[in-house]
Amino acid sequence: xxxxxxxxxxxxxxxxxxxxxxxxxxxxxxxxxxxxxxxxxxxxxxxxxxxxxxxxxxxxxxxxxxxxxxxxxxxxxxxxxxxxxxxxxxxxxxxxxxxxxxxxxxxxxxxxxxxxxxxxxxxxxxxxxxxxxxxxxxxxxxxxxxxxxxxxxxxxxxxxxxxxxxxxxxxxxxxxxxxxxxxxxxxxxxxxxxxxxxxxxxxxxxxxxxxxxxxxxxxxxxxxxxxxxxxxxxxxxxxxxxxxxxxxxxxxxxxxxxxxxxxxxxxxxxxxxxxxxxxxxxxxxxxxxxxxxxxxxxxxxxxxxxxxxxxxxxxxxxxxxxxxxxxxxxxxxxxxxxxxxxxxxxxxxxxxxxxxxxxxxxxxxxxxxxxxxxxxxxxxxxxxxxxxxxxxxxxxxxxxxxxxxxxxxxxxxxxxxxxxxxxxxxxxxxxxxxxxxxxxxxxxxxxxxxxxxxxxxxxxxxxxxxxxxxxxxxxxxxxxxxxxxxxxxxxxxxxxxxxxxxxxxxxxxxxxxxxxxxxxxxxxxxxxxxxxxxxxxxxxxxxxxxxxxxxxxxxxxxxx
Amino acid sequence: xxxxxxxxxxxxxxxxxxxxxxxxxxxxxxxxxxxxxxxxxxxxxxxxxxxxxxxxxxxxxxxxxxxxxxxxxxxxxxxxxxxxxxxxxxxxxxxxxxxxxxxxxxxxxxxxxxxxxxxxxxxxxxxxxxxxxxxxxxxxxxxxxxxxxxxxxxxxxxxxxxxxxxxxxxxx
Numbered sequence: 001x002x003x004x005x006x007x008x009x010x011x012x013x014x015x016x017x018x019x020x021x022x023x024x025x026x027x028x029x030x031x032x033x034x035x036x037x038x039x040x041x042x043x044x045x046x047x048x049x050x051x052x053x054x055x056x057x058x059x060x061x062x063x064x065x066x067x068x069x070x071x072x073x074x075x076x077x078x079x080x081x082x083x084x085x086x087x088x089x090x091x092x093x094x095x096x097x098x099x100x101x102x103x104x105x106x107x108x109x110x111x112x113x114x115x116x117x118x119x120x121x122x123x124x125x126x127x128x129x130x131x132x133x134x135x136x137x138x139x140x141x142x143x144x145x146x147x148x149x150x151x152x153x154x155x156x157x158x159x160x161x162x163x164x165x166x167x168x169x170x171x172x173x174x175x176x177x178x179x180x181x182x183x184x185x186x187x188x189x190x191x192x193x194x195x196x197x198x199x200x201x202x203x204x205x206x207x208x209x210x211x212x213x214x215x216x217x218x219x220x221x222x223x224x225x226x227x228x229x230x231x232x233x234x235x236x237x238x239x240x241x242x243x244x245x246x247x248x249x250x251x252x253x254x255x256x257x258x259x260x261x262x263x264x265x266x267x268x269x270x271x272x273x274x275x276x277x278x279x280x281x282x283x284x285x286x287x288x289x290x291x292x293x294x295x296x297x298x299x300x301x302x303x304x305x306x307x308x309x310x311x312x313x314x315x316x317x318x319x320x321x322x323x324x325x326x327x328x329x330x331x332x333x334x335x336x337x338x339x340x341x342x343x344x345x346x347x348x349x350x351x352x353x354x355x356x357x358x359x360x361x362x363x364x365x366x367x368x369x370x371x372x373x374x375x376x377x378x379x380x381x382x383x384x385x386x387x388x389x390x391x392x393x394x395x396x397x398x399x400x401x402x403x404x405x406x407x408x409x410x411x412x413x414x415x416x417x418x419x420x421x422x423x424x425x426x427x428x429x430x431x432x433x434x435x436x437x438x439x440x441x442x443x444x445x446x447x448x449x450x451x452x453x454x455x456x457x458x459x460x461x462x463x464x465x466x467x468x469x470x471x472x473x474x475x476x477x478x479x480x481x482x483x484x485x486x487x488x489x490x491x492x493x494x495x496x497x498x499x500x501x502x503x504x505x506x507x508x509x510x511x512x513x514x515x516x517x518x519x520x521x522x523x524x525x526x527x528x529x530x531x532x533x534x535x536x537x538x539x540x541x542x543x544x545x546x547x548x549x550x551x552x553x554x555x556x557x558x559x560x
Numbered sequence: 561x562x563x564x565x566x567x568x569x570x571x572x573x574x575x576x577x578x579x580x581x582x583x584x585x586x587x588x589x590x591x592x593x594x595x596x597x598x599x600x601x602x603x604x605x606x607x608x609x610x611x612x613x614x615x616x617x618x619x620x621x622x623x624x625x626x627x628x629x630x631x632x633x634x635x636x637x638x639x640x641x642x643x644x645x646x647x648x649x650x651x652x653x654x655x656x657x658x659x660x661x662x663x664x665x666x667x668x669x670x671x672x673x674x675x676x677x678x679x680x681x682x683x684x685x686x687x688x689x690x691x692x693x694x695x696x697x698x699x700x701x702x703x704x705x706x707x708x709x710x711x712x713x714x715x716x717x718x719x720x721x722x723x724x725x726x727x728x729x730x731x732x
Contacts, residue, residue, distance in 0.1 A: 005721070007705060007717040007720065007721065008717075010704060010705075011703065011704075011705070011707075011717070014702060014703050014704060015703065017702065018668075018702045018703065021702065022668065025667070025691075025695065029690065030667070030690050030691050030692075030695060031666065031667075031690070031691075032690070035638065035666050038639060039666075039668055121639070151707040151717070151718075152707055152708060154706075154707055155703060155706055155707075156706075156708055157644065157671070157672035157673075157675035157676050157706065157708065157711045157712070158641075158644045158645055158648055158672070158675075158676050158708075158711070159641070159644075160641065160644075160672060161638075161639055161640065161641025161644065161669075162641060228709075236645050236648070236649070239641055239642060239644070239645040240642055240645045240646065240649075244640060244642075274652070275652065276710075279709060279710045280709055280710050281709075282709075282718055283718070283722055285722065285725055286718055286721060286722065289721070289725075
């Protein structure tokens with residue numbers, strides 16, 4: 001993991017002092033509320049429905065056990081004993097008092113954390129593949145790149161007052177687990193087909209929200225050393241040309257769409273060619289300095305299999321089921337990465353109590369080289385667990401209600417906080433997620449259905465990524481009543497796709513039946529071994545639409 | 561309108577012209593729309609400055625830059641950050657005169673403005689009245705070093721790490 005040096009430490013401490021000063025200037029009237037608002041947002045402080053909310057950055061989803069314990073402490077001391085992990089791998093506290101926030105920021109700085117740029121019209125927390133450094137299909141660990149970008153984008157003098165928020169994601173693997181095509185900039189580390197040199201494929205203009213778009217490739221191969229200069233060129237073109245007349249058309253995806261990928265790429269290349277790369281880019285020694293922090297940890301040399309593990313698996317069906325869903329193969333023989341589901345049936349997706357955070361921190365210390373990851377699917381990962389320790393870890397997780405065997409399954413639902421917390425929301429999301437999880441709670445049935453991502457957003461801003469859910473659910477408000485629009489066929493991977501709307505909106509209580517019908521079509525039509533999304537791609541939307549509309553008709557009759 | 565630079569309040573030496581009429585003004589500040597006309601009348605001793613909107617494209621400005629002593633970029637609101645990028649472009653294209661940010665900026669943008677190549681900020685009376693000069697000067701020292709190379713001269717973190725590495729290597 002990256003560790004702060006004296007410069008990083010000082011930077012974060014000074015940012016806290018600066019925030020205290022900003023709050024002081026707001027209170028004295030030097031700053032108007034309008035002027036203060038972006039300043040507090042850029043430090044993660046939102047004014048929500050009931051209270052202030054503080055969003056803490058978890059850069060590229062990597063946490064140490066020490067950091068997790070500090071989050072637990074903050075949750076206990078300043079919130080209601082829990083926190084909420086988000087789809088940007090951040091952590092939100094929903095109930096802090098404004099006057100406590102500088103103290104919370106101090107506690108974060110103590111463990112090399114901050115809330116810098118977790119909101120506002122600036123470059124946001126950089127995300128990456130949550131199996132970085134572990135995955136078997138990786139060309140290069142994306143975290144050094146993400147850390148370099150984290151530093152470069154922090155308090156950037158030129159790019160802190162952008163037309164709109166700006167999100168960057170990095171993956172180093174073939175299989176995209178970081179949803180890079182739904183980001184303002186997506187970077188994929190790859191090898192040049194001819195020279196074998198490592199570089200980046202640069203994708204720009206993806207995004208969800210009101211106008212969902214899949215990102216476009218603007219540079220097929222960018223040498224690694226040119227990263228910061230190229231990013232500067234993209235940001236400069238966007239900062240100057242991005243629309244500022246309408247906040248709903250201000251994201252870079254709209255600029256790329258309006259002038260075309262080719263023209264956007266031409267402008268970026270022109271600026272990139274003109275600017276003096278060597279004076280902007282990080283020197284190779286700096287890149288190497290950062291990369292050294294992410295060198296593989298000291299693994300033990302182990303056999304690829306473990307007799308104790310196999311025996312436990314054979315003797316305990318619950319453990320076997322959990323292993324089947326929540327385990328990811330590790331590149332190091334004898335190890336596995338395990339997903340800790342924050343989606344127990346009936347609980348709000350992504351919530352963890354302070355007690356649970358401490359359990360995870362303890363397990364990370366004992367069994368996972370003190371490392372934890374946060375996933376964009378709002379789960380946690382222990383990335384380096386020995387196969388022989390898995391049974392013990394599973395038992396301990398179970399005692400803390402953290403051993404739900406549903407990673408990637410129909411009850412592993414992504415949901416934004418929705419109307420229960422968020423000032424922007426137009427409908428509730430958490431209760432919909434809870435109702436669906438209860439409906440599909442039966443583990444046997446979940447296993448039979450297999451991989452199926454349901455993603456729920458409580459408004460058009462799409463924090464719940466509904467557009468790229470295999471099944472997406474968008475909550476809207478129509479004449480004072482919540483109405484849920486269902487989309488089908490979205491995909492968040494390297495085969496990124498935006499889901500299509502199935503039909504008219506539904507009342508909250510009708511959502512589980514509608515999803516049930518969609519699932520029934522799949523179960524009836526699938527070929528052997530065919531996943532839900534593959535089935536939707538093969539048979540098309542029509543059969544699902546028909547079933548969906550049948551259910552709708554029944555509902556209308558019932559209402560009439 | 562109140563003017564300040566990194567050292568504090570500053571006296572205004574520029575006079576806004578009426579249209580393109582620069583007559584015998586020693587330092588004439590003219591609008592972008594009438595700049596060619598004003599430059600045509602310029603005598604050898606006169607200094608010309610221009611106020612430009614933040615939507616001006618660099619090719620339009622580039623050919624005229626050498627005849628200008630000051631460029632004032634308008635900030636229609638503090639949230640509109642185009643001026644920061646435009647300032648960088650103007651500097652990158654070789655302008656060595658005075659660069660002025662003109663509009664309702666806030667104290668927290670002062671360090672950014674200087675880092676992007678501005679020399680001074682001209683504020684509306686109301687903004688200046690709320691935000692005394694001491695706050696502006698104080699704000700400059702709040703973050704000792706930034707991470708970005710090529711912005712300002714305060715010594716960015718990446719270059720400082722590099723010097724430390726070189727020193728270490730030399731000592732070793």
